Amino acid sequence: MATLTHHESATAEQLVVTDGARKTFITIIVAGVVLLVVGILAQVMGWGAAEHGEAAGHAAAAHGATHEEGHSVLIKRILVSLWHSNLFFLGVSAIGTVFMAINYVAYAGWSVVVKRISEALSAWVIPGGVVMLIVFFVGRHDIFHWTHDGIMDPKSEHFDAIIKGKEGFLNLPFYVIRMVSYLVIWAAFSWKLRQLSLAEDLNGGTYWFHKSITASALFLVLYAVTSSMAAWDWVMSVDTHWFSTMFGWYVFASWWVSGIAAIALTAIILKQNGYLRALNSSHIHDLGKLMFGFSIFWTYVWFAQFMLIWYANLPEEAVYYNQRLGGFEGRYTFMFFFNIAINFVFPFLALMTRDAKRQMIMMKIVCVAILCGHWSDFYLMLMPATLRGENGFLIEIGIAAIFLGAFLIVFTRRLASASLVPVNHPFLDESVHHTT
Template sequence: MYTFSNRLKIASIVLMIVGALGIIGGFVMAPGTIAEAKEMVASHDEGHGDAHGAEAEHAVKENDHAVADSHGEEHNSSHDQHLLDQLKNRPWSALYVAAFFFMMIALGVLAFYAIQRAAQAGWSPLLFRVMEAITAYLVPGGIIVFVILLLSVLHMNHLFIWMDADVVAHDHLLQGKSGYLNPTFFLIRAAIFLAGWIGYREYSRRLSLAQDESDDNANFKLNFRISAAFLVFYLISESIMSWDWIMSVEPHWFSTLFGWYIFASMFVSGITVIAMVTIYLKSKGLLPDVNDSHIHDLAKFMFGISIFWTYLWFSQFMLIWYSNIPEEVTYYV
C-alpha cells in the first residue's frame, strides 16, 4: 500500500497554504468601489505605454461621449457599475476555473473507469485502484464547485449574467431562456448531477472492494450493470452540466457540440493523470504487475482523444470561417 512520505506531505501543505494566500490576496486586491475600479483601469492603461495608453484613452473617451449622448448619466452609471462587477469577478473566475478543472479531471477518470467496467476490459483492472483513488476527489471537488454556484445564485459574484434580474429585464434573448436559465432550476440540476456522479463512485468502489473478498462474481456482475446504467446518466448529465456551468457564462453564444468539447477535455486530462500516477507508483516499486503494455494502452487513449479534441475545435472554427458568421467567434475570443 502506498503511503505519502513526510516530505511530500509537507510540500503539499505548503502549496495549499500558498494557494489559499493567493486566493485571499485576489479578493483583497479586488476593487470595492467604482472609484477604485476606475483607478485600477487607469493604472493598467498607463502600464502599457504611452501609445497604447493614448489609444485606450481615446477609445474610452469616444465610448463615454457616445454613452452620454445616447443614454445620459444613468447609462454612464450603469457602465461604471458593470466595470466594477467585471473587476470584482476576477478572483471569483480564477477560483471557479481552478475548481472546475480539477473536479473535471476526477469526473473524466470516473467516466473512463465506468467504460472499463461496462466493457469488461481485460487490460485495465490492474489500474482500477489508481482510478478509484483519483475519483475520490469528486466529493470535495464537487462540494467546492457547488458552493461557488450557490454563492453565484446568492449574488455574491457576477459570473453568470443571466442571474441578474435587471439584465434579464432588458434582454429579450435571456427572457426567452428564463424557463431553463433560472437560479432554482440551475441549483436543482447541479445537485442531481453531483449526487449521481458521487453516488455511482461510492457504490462502485464498495462493490470493487467487496469483490476482492468474495468467492463468486456477483459483485462484479452488479458493478457491470450499474456502470452501464451510469454511462447513460453520465452522457446526459455531462452535456447539460457543460451548458449550465460553462456555456451559460456567455448565454448569447451557444454550440450544440459544447458537451463534446468538455467531455474530450476532461477525458484526455483524466487519462493523462491516470498515466502519471501509475508511472509514479511504478517508480516507487508498487503495481508490479503493471507493465509497458498498460502504459502504452493509456498513451493510445491519450493520443486518440487528443486528436478527437482537435477535430472538434478545428471543425467548428472552420465552419464559422467559411460560413462567415463572426457572431459565433465569441467563445474563441
C-alpha cells in the same frame, strides 16, 4: 521488465503516504496562497496596469473610476477563478468513474492494475460539488449574466430579449435542480462502484464484478446526458447569447483526456516509487495511446466547431472567436494559439512513436503538459465572457495551486485506504500478463 507469477499478482500492495508527500501537498497550497495574495496586491495597487491595459479597477486614478469598481473587479476575478479551477478538477475527478465504468462494460482486462487509481480520482466529486454549489450561490451574478435582476423582465431597463427567450431553461430553480442532480448522480455511482470493488476484494467471486457491470452501464447512460448538460450549464451559459451544438462533446473531450493523463501520471509515479509491481510498459503504452488518440479527438471537435462558425460568419456565433482572437486588445490571442500548441501539436509529436508511449519520462512530460493545457483551455472558455479585458494570471494560478494541493490530499487518502491491486478482480491475471 520481469513478468509476475499469478501468486505474486494476487498480493495486495498498500500505499503509504509519507510525511514528505504531505508536506509537498501543503507546500503547493501555501505557494498558491502566496500567489493569490500577490495577485490581489497587484490588482489593488494597479501594478502593471499601464503596460498591460488593465481595465477600470487598475486605472482608477486616471479614469476617475471608483474604489468600489476596483473592488468588484477583484471579487469577480476570485469568484470566476474559483469556478474555473473547481470545474476543471471536478470534471477530471468524475472521469475516474467514467474510465472505470467503460472498462467494466467493455470487459477490458488490461486496465485492472490501474483501476484503483481511477477509483481514487473520483474522491474529489463530493468536495468539488460542495465548492461548486457554494461558489454558485455566492458569486452567480459575477459569473452568469443571465442571473442578473431584471434581465428577463420586459419592464426592466436591463431587459434582454435573447436571454428572455431562454428563460425556460436558464432559471434559478431549474438550474439548481439540474446542478444538484448531476453532482448526486456522479457522486452516487462513484461511491457505489467503489463499494462494489472493495466488497470484491473482501469476498472474491464474480458476483461483485457483474453487479459492477450493471451499475457501470447505467452510469454511462446517465453520464452521457449529464456531462453534456453540465457543459451547457457550467461553461456555455456564461456566454448567454452564444451557443454551439458541439460544446458538450468539446468539454467532455477536454475532461476525458485530462483524466487519462492524471491516471497515467499517477501510475508512473507510483511505479517509480516501488508500487504497482505488475505495471509494465504495455500498460503505459495503452495509456499513451489513449492520450494520443483523444488529444486528436479534442482537436477534431475544436476544429469542427471553429471551422463551421468561421465559414458561416454569423455575427451571433462569430463573437465567441472574435473575443478570443484579437478581442479586448488581443489579450487572449496568444493563449488561443498556445491552446492548440500544448493540447494538440505537442502531444501529437511527442507521442507519435511507439517507443515514446512506453517511456516514463516522455509520458510524464506529456501528462503534465496535457493537464496544464486543458486547465488553460477552460480558462479560455470562461474568462473572455466573464472578466472580458480584466483577466490576469497570478490570482488564477494561485487558486489553481490551492485546488491542486487539496485535490492531491483527498486523492492520496483514498488511494491509501485500500490495496493498490484489486486482488480478487477476475481479470487481474490477464492484466498482469498484458503485452502489446
